[in-house]
Amino acid sequence: MNSNTTYLADVLKSMAQATRLKIIEFLRDGERCVCEIFPAIDEEQSNTSRHLAYMQTHGILSRRKDGVKIYYAVKHPEVFEIVDRATAIVRREVEQRSEMINLAGRG
Amino acid sequence: MNSNTTYLADVLKSMAQATRLKIIEFLRDGERCVCEIFPAIDEEQSNTSRHLAYMQTHGILSRRKDGVKIYYAVKHPEVFEIVDRATAIVRREVEQRSEMINLAGRG
DNA sequence: TTATTGTATGACTATATAGTCATATATACC
DNA sequence: GGTATATATGACTATATAGTCATACAATAA
Structure with missing residues (x-):
């Protein structure tokens, strides 16, 4: 469980960053x-390349070469499931916090 | 979707670290x-406290005070679902890589 | 009031991360 | 061969992160 915790953290880190999340969404x-990726997410080519390499190294993206072009894809369906569940958490948190503000507003 | 990407990344970051994963598991x-937490995960009290504060601030832990003691709990079931799915990814990656090594070994 | 226990935090260090710019490398095309 | 296009990477900067140690603070007990 211990050395695996590091791998686990690495996999989650591969999704826990704004630019990488934009890539995953795309x-x-x-x-x-x-x-196609870097103009779509509006990031520099070099920065995008680094993040793609990072994600591929940590096992969440696959990489395929075709001529000059390199094609990346999300390798495990769980990646999207994770993002979706994190989104659900964010939604619930935002809801909850706006309720708190409403309650505070009413005094 | 853009400002939300930052929140999303923050929620995922709250799980994407070895010490925090140990806390979540516990x-x-x-x-x-x-x-109870810091001896169980074998980390310093101060370090544990910082990670707990981080996770609570980012919405994945709840915090309850009872006398001198502060009780923390995982706030959303999705947190465990995310960890479980990330674990599935790690398992599949490890499998896949050991297959590659076997193939390479056989020549 | 003083001591004890549980938790948080200031100050610091070492390391990791994200990003930029310039450039190297690889394939394809003429 | 030379040129254009696609991707990767070295070198660098700025910032974030994880961790440690000492200490502050809060609640309770004596």
């Missing part, structure tokens, strides 16, 4: 090359 | 005070 529709 | 059985 890859919902399937495999895309770097040249 | 809290599977429910609410626990700091004095």
Whole structure:
């Protein structure tokens, strides 16, 4: 459980960053090359490349070469399930906090 | 979706770290005070306290005071679902990599 | 009031991370 | 061969993070 905790953390880290989340979202529709990804998420090519490499190294993206282009795809359906569940948490938190504000407003 | 991406990343970051994962695992059985948590996960009290505060601030832990003791609990069931799915990814990756090694070994 | 216990935090260090710019490398095309 | 396009990476900066130690603070007990 201990050495696995590190791998587990690495997998989660591969999703726990704004730019990487944008990449994951864009890859919902399937495999895309770097040249499609970086303009879509509005990030520099080099920065996008680094994040893609990071995610692939940590096992959440697959990488396929076709000529000059490199195609990346989300490798495990669990990645989307994780993002969806995190989104549910965020929604509930936002809801809850706005309720608190309403209660405070009413005095 | 953009400002939300930051919140989303923060929620995932609250799980994407070895010490925090140990805390989450320990809290599977429910609410626990700091004095129970830090010996269980074998971390310093101060470090544990910081991580607990971080997770609570980012909305994945609840905090309850009872006398001198502070009780923390995982606030959303999705947290465990996320950890479980990340574990499934790790398992599959480990499997896959050991298969690769076997293939390579056989020449 | 003083001592004890449980938790949080200031100050600090070491390391990791995200991002940028320039450039290297690889494939394809002429 | 030379040129264009796609991707990766070295070198760097700024910031964030995890951890430690000492100490502050809060609640309770004596």
